[in-house]
Structure formats: C-alpha cells, structure tokens
Amino acid sequence: MSNALEKIYRKTAILLVSAVFFFASCQTDYVLELPNHFPTPIIPDDNKISAAKIALGKKLFFDPNISIDSTVSCATCHKPEYAFADNVAISTGVNGSRNKRNATSLINAVYLDLVNKDGGVVKLDIQAVVPIEDEHEMNIPIVKLAKSLKNNDQYQKMFEAAYGDASYIYAIPRALASYIRTLVQGDSNYDRYIQGDKSALTDSQLRGKRLFESDSLACNDCHSGFDLTDYSFQNNGLYQLYPDAGRALITLDSLDRGKFRVASLRNVAVTKPYMYDGSIATLSEVIDHYAKGGQGHINQSEKIKGFKLSQQEKDDLISFLKSFTDSSYL
Numbered sequence: 450m451s452n453a454l455e456k457i458y459r460k461t462a463i464l465l466v467s468a469v470f471f472f473a474s475c476q477t478d479y480v481l482e483l484p485n486h487f488p489t490p491i492i493p494d495d496n497k498i499s500a501a502k503i504a505l506g507k508k509l510f511f512d513p514n515i516s517i518d519s520t521v522s523c524a525t526c527h528k529p530e531y532a533f534a535d536n537v538a539i540s541t542g543v544n545g546s547r548n549k550r551n552a553t554s555l556i557n558a559v560y561l562d563l564v565n566k567d568g569g570v571v572k573l574d575i576q577a578v579v580p581i582e583d584e585h586e587m588n589i590p591i592v593k594l595a596k597s598l599k600n601n602d603q604y605q606k607m608f609e610a611a612y613g614d615a616s617y618i619y620a621i622p623r624a625l626a627s628y629i630r631t632l633v634q635g636d637s638n639y640d641r642y643i644q645g646d647k648s649a650l651t652d653s654q655l656r657g658k659r660l661f662e663s664d665s666l667a668c669n670d671c672h673s674g675f676d677l678t679d680y681s682f683q684n685n686g687l688y689q690l691y692p693d694a695g696r697a698l699i700t701l702d703s704l705d706r707g708k709f710r711v712a713s714l715r716n717v718a719v720t721k722p723y724m725y726d727g728s729i730a731t732l733s734e735v736i737d738h739y740a741k742g743g744q745g746h747i748n749q750s751e752k753i754k755g756f757k758l759s760q761q762e763k764d765d766l767i768s769f770l771k772s773f774t775d776s777s778y779l
C-alpha cells in the first residue's frame with residue numbers, strides 16, 4: 450500500500466472511531482429540560498437517558514401488545530389527558546380484572562426515591578416489571594414478553610439502538626423508566642407565581658394560598674416544596690380501619706399502617722378521584738375530609754386536626770388547588 454493511501458485509510462479509521470464515540474456520547478448526553486425552580490433529579494449511572502431509550506420506552510408505553518391479550522397498555526391506566534393518571538377509582542387491567550389502588554399520575558416521577566404509594570419499589574428502573582407481570586394489569590411474564598418483542602423487526606432495531614446487546618428483560622423496564630423520566634412539568638400558574646410573576650394567581654387563589662399555609666389548615670406541612678409533596682409517608686385519617694395496610698406492607702411495622710406517600714398536588718384538578726383507593730370523588734369532599742379532622746386512625750398524623758371554613762374560603766382554597774394545573778400535557 451502506498452504511503453499516501455495508508456494515510457487516508459488511517460484518517461478514515463480515526464474519523465470512524467470518533468464518529469462512533471460521538472454517537473455513543475449522544476446516547477448518554479440527553480439533557481432533561483427542567484423548570485428553573487426545580488432541583489436536578491438523580492439519574493442512575495447505569496441507565497443514563499438517551500433519545501433512543503426514550504423512543505423505545507415511549508413505544509412500549511403506548512403499545513397494548515405488551516399485555517397478555519393485547520388489550521392493555523400502560524396508557525390504559527396512565528392517560529396523558531389526565532396527567533398520566535386515570536379518571537376512575539380503580540382502573541381495569543386485562544380480562545376486566547381490577548386491582549385495589551387508584552392509578553397515580555406519572556408527572557415528575559423522575560424525582561421519586563421510592564416508587565408506588567407504599568414506597569414498595571426502590572427504583573423507577575425496575576418498577577415496570579410490576580404492572581407487566583401483575584395479574585390485574587398486563588399479566589404477562591416478562592420472559593415471554595421479551596421473546597415476542599425479539600421477533601419484531603422494528604422493536605429489534607430500537608432495542609439495539611437503545612441498549613446494544615443487553616437482554617430485553619433488562620432493557621424493557623429501563624426504557625420505560627427513561628420515557629417516564631421525561632414527563633417533567635412545572636409551568637402552572639402556581640409555578641409562575643413561585644418564579645416571581647406575582648400576577649399569575651388571582652385574588653381568590655392568593656386567599657386560598659394563605660389558607661393552605663395557615664396554622665389551622667397546615668396543608669403545606671405535608672404538601673410542600675416544588676412538587677407539593679415532602680415525599681414522606683403519612684396517615685391522613687382516611688379510615689378508622691384501613692383495608693390496605695399501605696407502607697406497613699413493606700416495613701411490617703404496625704406504626705406504618707395506613708400510611709401512604711403524601712400525594713403531589715400537581716394537576717390535582719384533573720387527577721380525580723382522590724386518595725390511594727380513589728374513594729373521594731371531588732376536591733370539595735377532600736376538603737370536607739380534612740375539615741372534619743380525619744377519621745381518627747391510631748396512626749393518623751397529629752397535623753390533621755380539623756378546621757372550619759366559610760363557603761367563600763372553601764371556594765378560595767379550591768381555586769388555589771386549581772392553580773397547580775399545567776395544561777401542556779392535557
């Protein structure tokens with residue numbers, strides 16, 4: 450080979466190698482767009498977000514073929530038009546079967562340390578195995594799902610682009626987590642107010658905000674911070690006897706009976722019905738529940754102590770709760 454030709458070959462090889470590195474780094478350099486007043490979420494090193502992972506996760510999320518009888522997708526229960534929650538108390542999975550909890554909104558799930566209302570799943574990256582295998586949701590063994598996706602040309606290409614030659618069983622929940630991590634929202638009127646636009650809330654909403662933060666209501670003792678939750682597990686006095694032990698199912702500690710993660714109030718106007726079992730239909734009834742001071746369970750938080758509001762004050766509080774709605778997904 451002539452010297453000149455060799456040089457060209459070498460240069461091409463270097464170019465190729467750097468192109469591969471460039472693309473490989475594109476795979477991990479996806480930057481989540483976050484509102485200025487939001488903290489930076491922790492994304493695990495072994496599942497950095499990439500455009501290819503998001504595309505795969507999104508396709509899986511909306512695909513009913515990932516359930517045993519091809520009728521139920523993730524979006525069957527996590528509907529974009531309801532902020533990725535559902536508008537019924539208990540959603541229906543395959544074969545008309547129903548579980549016992551209300552489907553949660555997935556907005557800002559990127560911030561969860563402990564996933565599910567009882568904190569029973571420790572990583573978003575593996576959470577999806579639960580609905581995929583749960584008999585009341587998609588009811589398909591993940592091994593079987595992996596096999597059927599392997600036989601699909603389009604999926605094959607997408608899995609390879611996202612996770613190289615990693616096993617599908619590894620990649621399926623991680624791709625779904627990557628997509629869910631992009632569902633960040635923080636542009637409601639409330640957010641604009643927090644960011645300094647003092648005209649973003651109406652007078653009624655400002656009065657509602659004062660009530661929300663008042664000593665007697667103290668809603669923000671639990672519903673605090675950028676996502677209107679402190680992420681703690683609390684018993685808010687929904688029942689005297691809980692049919693669902695909540696956090697205690699995980700910790701096996703009786704002091705955790707009836708405790709659930711403090712719900713984020715983001716988009717709360719569109720995520721009805723409310724509470725872990727969807728048992729409260731409207732915001733007005735939620736306020737009645739707190740005003741009565743809860744049902745008095747032995748683990749009920751002492752912060753729930755009851756209060757009295759005039760009709761005007763109640764309307765103001767509800768209109769403040771409505772300021773948490775961000776219509777960009779709705």
Ligand code: HEC
Pocket residue numbers: 510521522523524525526527540541542543548550551552553554555558561563564565566567576577580581585586587625629
């Ligand atoms: C049949 C309805 C149903 C289907 C289908 C379903 N989910 Fe869910 N999802 C729920 C319910 C109910 C909960 C609340 C469970 C709990 O807290 O124990 C939930 C909770 C979650 C959570 C935790 C949210 C939080 O705030 O802790 C994530 C993440 C999630 N689902 C993702 C998915 C993905 C991904 C799929 C598809 C593979 C899926 N879900 C399919 C009903 C469903």
Ligand code: HEC
Pocket residue numbers: 566661666667668669670671672682683684685687709710711712713714717720722723724725726732735736739750752753
């Ligand atoms: C001691 C902590 C605490 C206080 C104080 C508190 N909450 Fe809650 N809140 C919770 C918990 C925990 C849940 C979730 C309960 C469940 O999943 O069943 C919740 C759920 C809710 C929900 C339902 C959200 C959903 O999507 O299901 C609304 C609305 C709500 N609270 C509003 C308020 C208002 C308004 C106040 C003040 C009057 C208030 N909360 C005070 C802990 C608290």
